Amino acid sequence: MHHTLIALVEDKPGVLNRVASLFRRRNFNIESLTVGRTSEPGTSRMTIVVDSDQAGAQRIGAYLAKLVDVLQVEELRAGLAVVRDLALVKVTVAGHERATLLRVVDETRAHIVDTGDQSMTLEITGEPIRVDAVIARLKPLGIVEMVRTGRVAMHRGDTALSATQYS
Amino acid sequence: MPIRTGAQIIWECLAHEGVQTVFGYPGGAILPAYDAMLEYPIHHVLVRHEQGATHMADGYARAGGGVGVAIATSGPGATNMVTGIATAMMDSSPIVCITGQVPSKMIGYDAFQEIDISGITLPITKHNYLVIQAEEIMPAIKEAFYLAKAGRPGPVLVDITKDAQQASIEWEWDPRPVRVRGGQSHAPAIRPDLAQAEALIRGCTRPVILAGQGVIQSGATRELVAFAERIGSPIALTLLGLGGVPSGHHLNLGMMGMHGEAWVNRAIQEADLLLAFGMRFDDRVTGNLKTYAPNAKKIHIDIDSSEINKNVRVDAGIVGDLRETLKNLLDLVKPADHAAWTTYVDSLKGEVAVRDIQALPDNGHLYAAHVINDIWRITEGKAVVVTDVGQHQMWEAQYYHHDAPRSLITSGGLGTMGFALPAAIGAKVARPDAEVWVVVGDGGFQMTQAELSTAAQEGIKINIAIINNGYLGMVRQWQEFFYDRRYAATPLRSPDFVKIAEAHGLAGFRVEQRSQVREVVQRARATDGTVIVDFRVEQEDSVYPMVPAGSDLHAMIRRPEATVLAETGADKG
Numbered sequence: 001m002h003h004t005l006i007a008l009v010e011d012k013p014g015v016l017n018r019v020a021s022l023f024r025r026r027n028f029n030i031e032s033l034t035v036g037r038t039s040e041p042g043t044s045r046m047t048i049v050v051d052s053d054q055a056g057a058q059r060i061g062a063y064l065a066k067l068v069d070v071l072q073v074e075e076l077r078a079g080l081a082v083v084r085d086l087a088l089v090k091v092t093v094a095g096h097e098r099a100t101l102l103r104v105v106d107e108t109r110a111h112i113v114d115t116g117d118q119s120m121t122l123e124i125t126g127e128p129i130r131v132d133a134v135i136a137r138l139k140p141l142g143i144v145e146m147v148r149t150g151r152v153a154m155h156r157g158d159t160a161l162s163a164t165q166y167s
Numbered sequence: 168m169p170i171r172t173g174a175q176i177i178w179e180c181l182a183h184e185g186v187q188t189v190f191g192y193p194g195g196a197i198l199p200a201y202d203a204m205l206e207y208p209i210h211h212v213l214v215r216h217e218q219g220a221t222h223m224a225d226g227y228a229r230a231g232g233g234v235g236v237a238i239a240t241s242g243p244g245a246t247n248m249v250t251g252i253a254t255a256m257m258d259s260s261p262i263v264c265i266t267g268q269v270p271s272k273m274i275g276y277d278a279f280q281e282i283d284i285s286g287i288t289l290p291i292t293k294h295n296y297l298v299i300q301a302e303e304i305m306p307a308i309k310e311a312f313y314l315a316k317a318g319r320p321g322p323v324l325v326d327i328t329k330d331a332q333q334a335s336i337e338w339e340w341d342p343r344p345v346r347v348r349g350g351q352s353h354a355p356a357i358r359p360d361l362a363q364a365e366a367l368i369r370g371c372t373r374p375v376i377l378a379g380q381g382v383i384q385s386g387a388t389r390e391l392v393a394f395a396e397r398i399g400s401p402i403a404l405t406l407l408g409l410g411g412v413p414s415g416h417h418l419n420l421g422m423m424g425m426h427g428e429a430w431v432n433r434a435i436q437e438a439d440l441l442l443a444f445g446m447r448f449d450d451r452v453t454g455n456l457k458t459y460a461p462n463a464k465k466i467h468i469d470i471d472s473s474e475i476n477k478n479v480r481v482d483a484g485i486v487g488d489l490r491e492t493l494k495n496l497l498d499l500v501k502p503a504d505h506a507a508w509t510t511y512v513d514s515l516k517g518e519v520a521v522r523d524i525q526a527l528p529d530n531g532h533l534y535a536a537h538v539i540n541d542i543w544r545i546t547e548g549k550a551v552v553v554t555d556v557g558q559h560q561m562w563e564a565q566y567y568h569h570d571a572p573r574s575l576i577t578s579g580g581l582g583t584m585g586f587a588l589p590a591a592i593g594a595k596v597a598r599p600d601a602e603v604w605v606v607v608g609d610g611g612f613q614m615t616q617a618e619l620s621t622a623a624q625e626g627i628k629i630n631i632a633i634i635n636n637g638y639l640g641m642v643r644q645w646q647e648f649f650y651d652r653r654y655a656a657t658p659l660r661s662p663d664f665v666k667i668a669e670a671h672g673l674a675g676f677r678v679e680q681r682s683q684v685r686e687v688v689q690r691a692r693a694t695d696g697t698v699i700v701d702f703r704v705e706q707e708d709s710v711y712p713m714v715p716a717g718s719d720l721h722a723m724i725r726r727p728e729a730t731v732l733a734e735t736g737a738d739k740g
Binding site: 009010014017018022025035056059062063065066067068069070071072122163 | 285286289290293294297347348349350471472473474475476477480488
């Protein structure tokens with residue numbers, strides 16, 4: 001079972017290491033982890049997807065909250081959050097009708113972000129399940145290279161996570 | 168503003184934090200700090216190994232309630248601290264470790280004595296710092312002292328580069344209190360569920376309070392006793408909780424768990440409500456979780472929210488300081504008297520006669536239990552006893568009855584052999600007026616025996632009782648029970664401990680007969696300076712009762728029926 005944890009953390013060297021080390025030490029497997037700046041200076045935001053049962057997700061959330069560099073931890077509930085994943089997929093051009101390729105691109109709502117002599121690079125953004133589906137469509141065409149960001153997520157509606165209340 | 172070097176700032180900060188003694192060992196990367204030390208009125212105890220420094224800081228903190236400080240150089244100095252830091256982490260002991268680091272420009276180049284100690288200690292500290300500028304020293308040290316004590320206490324390490332120590336900056340002490348944004352310094356994750364707890368307490372008929380070290384750390388003895396008396400509940404203690412409730416109190420059952428008394432574990436298994444106060448349901452306390460207290464509802468109060476529902480699912484979880492929480496709860500609960508239950512639990516103590524070892528005739532054999540019980544009687548239960556890890560540790564817990572918080576200091580969570588002697592030195596420094604006894608095995612003593620020189624150099628008076636059975640006794644016991652008596656690597660040949668004492672300019676005595684115990688213990692107490700007493704006890708005695716690891720708590724290995732204490736172990740042909 002996947003659980004999505006959001007952690008607001010101090011924007012300091014070594015924080016990613018502390019978080020990743022905690023998951024390793026407590027024997028949890030990170031499915032994906034993204035980290036980036038927030039609108040608040042000095043605060044970064046991590047979206048961590050972990051494969052665990054509910055009790056385990058609660059446990060790792062509680063450990064996470066104890067890290068001195070972690071300001072806030074919340075578990076996002078499925079259905080109550082906007083979740084996005086982004087993939088860059090380089091597919092081979094050789095051996096395909098250009099029209100076939102463009103039709104697949106069009107049908108999957110992928111964006112062509114770069115082209116080369118032998119390949120074309122597509123960007124796919126959406127719910128992880130949609131990204132999975134698009135990649136499955138592209139696979140028969142011949143995927144040369146692929147990268148995914150892992151999930152980023154946010155509460156739906158007006159609920160907002162902010163670190164300012166702690167500064 | 169005055170000009171200060173980073174090295175001076177370290178000592179300025181320690182002085183402002185109220186530090187009077189530090190335990191340490193100098194070396195290249197910490198030399199600037201040691202040079203500056205001479206200008207400050209802080210006493211430095213030169214240890215013989217940096218592990219000793221951390222255990223001393225730990226013992227100092229546990230005995231006195233303050234924060235212990237250990238100092239070492241980079242590289243091996245720092246890595247030698249790892250065992251002591253982990254010990255403090257597992258037992259929630261507040262210590263601050265300061266290490267030197269190679270100059271910042273050399274970090275990452277495998278310089279001489281460079282080691283990534285902040286990386287190494289990541290999982291065994293509450294938090295740690297790598298300081299590469301003099302300006303960062305004060306914030307790091309102030310936060311370290313704050314974090315060591317805040318919430319659930321624990322070790323914090325501050326690694327300071329040599330160039331940060333050498334740099335001069337304009338500096339003055341910032342008296343403002345530390346503010347930390349994260350680490351749960353705000354809103355506890357679990358809402359205090361006092362009403363739910365009150366309802367469970369009102370509905371119970373067979374309650375047992377499980378009290379741990381949290382009682383001692385939050386100073387909640389009085390509140391706990393009042394609470395137990397109010398709701399009419401017996402109290403079982405964890406190893407680290409011993410002393411948290413006076414041993415003679417009528418509701419105090421004694422120690423629970425693997426080597427707890429049978430009646431304590433039975434009471435827990437038959438309870439309908441467990442009230443866990445400042446303890447963490449360690450596996451040595453619960454045995455098999457699937458069969459643990461099967462009919463009991465559970466209330467858990469702990470300062471660390473990550474402990475709630477960690478090992479045992481509870482019906483009411485309350486995150487907070489135990490003393491404050493008990494005060495609040497005391498106002499809510501109604502007086503109750505579970506006379507039938509407490510009478511029943513008392514009846515389980517019928518076998519206490521077996522434990523009355525003083526009543527057994529002297530058959531010429533010397534048992535650890537006798538030794539420890541005699542030390543208890545002679546010291547009137549008022550000594551601070553520091554134990555190591557193994558059989559003697561469990562016998563001490565069974566036969567030395569502790570009445571005061573911070574009167575037993577022992578490595579519980581990590582089970583660190585070699586802890587006792589250095590921790591006792593730290594304890595004596597924290598409480599110079601206390602009578603300090605080390606109870607240690609012949610194995611564990613030799614692990615950190617070098618600190619005997621430290622005690623001698625410092626002129627520290629502690630009494631060391633070596634429970635010498637010629638084996639790594641607890642491992643031998645497991646081999647006897649679970650490995651068909653195949654004593655792999657447990658027979659132990661030791662040096663002449665009396666001569667070891669004499670070589671340090673200290674007094675040493677040997678005891679081989681029970682009849683000698685009292686007199687020699689008295690002589691040890693009356694002798695100036697640290698004393699070693701080498702108690703040559705029965706070699707193959709075992710600690711009973713015992714719940715094998717992972718077994719049901721009520722499935723205990725009992726002392727063999729056909730024998731009583733004074734006959735066991737006497738099987739060496």
